[in-house]
Amino acid sequence: MDLSTRYNPSETEERWYAHWESRGYFRSVPDDREPFTIVIPPPNVTGVLHMGHMLNNTIQDILIRKARLDGKNACWVPGTDHASIATEAKVVQWLRKEKKLRKSDISREQFMEYAYQWKDKYGGIILKQLRKLGASCDWDRTAFTMDKGYYDDVIRTFVDLYRKGKLYRGLRMVNWDPEAKTVLSNEEVLHNEEQSHLFYIKYLLEGSDNEGITIATQRPETIFADVAVAVNPKDDRYRNMVGKMVRIPLIDRPIPVIADDYVDVEFGTGALKITPAHDQNDYEVGQRHNLEVLDTIADDGRINDVCTYKPIVGLDRFEARKQMQPALEASGNLVKIEEYTTSIGRSERTNAVVEPKLSLQWFVDMTSLGAPALKAVLDEQVKFYPPSFQNLYRNWMENLRDWCISRQLWWGQRIPAWYLKSEGPSKETFVFVASNADEALEIARKDTGNPNLGIDDLRQDEDVLDTWASSWLWPISVFDGFNKPDGEFKYYYPTNVLVTGWDIIFFWVARMIMASFEFKGQKPFKDVYFTGMVRDKQRRKMSKSLGNSPDALKLLEDFGADGVRYGLMSSAAAGGDILFDDKLCENGRNFCNKLWNALRLIKGWQQSETAESEEIARKNALAARWLREKFNQVLTEVEEDFRTFRLSEGLLTLYGFIWDDFCSWYLEMIKPGYEQPIDRATYAATLDLYSDIVVALHPFMPFITEELWHQLRDRSEGDDCIVQRYPKAGTSDQSLIGKVEAAKDIIARIRDLRNQNQIKPRDPLVLQVQDGSSAQALFAQEGLREMVVKLAVLSELSLVDTEPANAKSFISGTDKFYVVLNKEIDVAAECAKIKEELDYQRGFVRSIEGKLSNERFVNNAPPEIVENERKKLADGLERIQMLEESRKSLGCS
């Protein structure tokens, strides 16, 4: 025996992954089998493997491997997302550090060249890391959202939406990220409560140096962009002010006092400064009153020279704010400053405070896109797991706002819209949307009526599309569904299940459903499995800044991929957050070791033609039959767990079966004596059982199961675990299982008795059973007596009529057992123990009697429930009687 006492995953995992790949097991091409398709949620091309990816991809791999074992054509498409804003930031950083270049120093073309260089060098690391996890993706299908074909699909859908009138360009108040210098969609802005100050500032009435209106604001640096002060028309305090002019502090520019219902009389002073360029609501008020828009903040967040208060021009908005306090104090306009808690929006990517900004951007009109996507989920054509996410989804879908899809970046699909060079950048009367410049020119000539226009007269939109405006096509594009709708797309689409974190339900899931109905008239997937967030033990989200995220690769090294997969899955009910703890991976590693040592045990046995004795043969036959029945029962549960995506339940069910039933019970039942052989039939049955078990566990723990599969028997070339058929769940003989359960209970009680009485595990004991019909029936089961004798380590097991002296008794089921001890027993202690048991049984019986004496229960409850209660009562009464007898014979008081 040269198998190590510990399972060593590192070598095994690398070897089997290479083997699987070389045999092409991950490859999928359409054939006549039923397809089972998953598209990976494409990680950012810049990404490195973290806990969330490991959880997410383990789940996908489990589903794919199960489908493969079920004989389906399993196809898992991997790939990456170009992640425009995140990647562009990285490339800019890299250029500055490595090439000493600023983005503004180079052309768009040069930048893109560098970006692709960067992507080829550093991008897609994560896909290599996924292999270490065991992910059985079809790598030949690896896709990227900026691949040529994919790029074209994005452009094509843009043009399509534009032509259908579902895409427009408009001047709107948008979320501006001054750090990335781009606009963001509403979903990319995260709101959080933050500590701030409320400045009370007095605007003096024109012609007066003490009368005026005090307003409250958080942003004193924006007062120079004010165009009015607004009050509520019903507010008596200010009624006489409306229509008069007040002066902006420090610059004395006069602005009108206006009345608008929007103003809340209760809040602050009831007077509000109107700054249309820097606040959504102010903008709307301004529109109603035909006020001008003064924008004093530049794209980088600094105060620009529209601001006529010169000391703050050129300063960052926050720096400018700091300067305002002393300045306003000096001028006497500052009334007071209050502490104030308010919700601040920050960019999801850069964490910069988002600036509301009036800007010309492209928007998708969501009115017609939302309806079918909402319906599909409510009708469960697309089914969510757990279903509670339906509510979240509905809530959002019923309040859809138009989607801003232009971004002021270079890395991404450039917006296919052209303008006339002769027109300025801010007032294009002509917009030509087309798949390419030539087509755009054609349209331009027609629209302008000028056949002499040349390509040089046109200028393409500088912006690119939101990354989600490409990833929403992912399930369609990876199968080339736009160009070849009758090709592979037809076979693989709609995909079976999408596995993703619930945090991108709006960013991605909802939009994929919308895109699929809009462009393909059908759903993109049948089921959506939402994973929770991976958190640390203190429930904090794992993040780089907290440093609480374990190094994924180190975990894989420390515990093996199977151990980590176990650790992630064992606490990962769908949708629920998982509180990650190394301990869980340790459990997984220990489980691998358990499996490994079961193998070592079995492989160490010598075989003999027949069993040593009839008794052993009967015992072993019963054991093997029982385990098979139990396995059938377990498989039925596991199949149900897979069907309902209760993967962690399924894994734990198998874990319990393997550790307890297979290792602790079955192997102990059949284990031959020291240096004795096992009969060939039992040995073969055991290898068969273990092989089946290993296949059943394979989706969860692919590496060790493949290794065990090959260690158990010599397998021919291509006879690998990964391509077996999943063992079929058959019916299970509950009566037989029940009998062995009874035997296990007897054995456990004897072990307890040994523990309580300091009797060594291997000292043989004499066990007697009170003769009776149920005892006779139990021991009539062939092999059962031998099983109890072996595992309880008995020298004798017999049925008796009378209670022996010097014996301790226990009740198992409805049978009374005596363990004969060769020593005086402590009568008082024994009596106390029986008394305790008696109290419990009496309480038990009382509660059942309560039910059964209730006529309404007997009349209304289903007959089988009533029958079961009667049986429980009879058993309870029988046990009480036996306990009473024991008390009598012991002479308890």
Add this chain to the structure above:
RNA sequence: CGGGCCAUAGCUCAGUUGGUUAGAGCGCCACGUUGACAUCGUGGAGGUCACAGGUUCGAAUCCCGUUGGUCCGACCA
């Protein structure tokens, strides 16, 4: 302000259409090592199922309320 989800053992969670005086893993305690595994074995302790009502023959499970937690959205001068 509106909405969702949650509250079960020391911890993390199961408990599927209401039906065994509630289960698992970890942790804890006791005992145990020539014979697969100490990354182990055997056994044990540990819960008024957040609180208060209601429906029902019967509630951890269904309904209402309260409290606490958490998330989402709106508003936010």
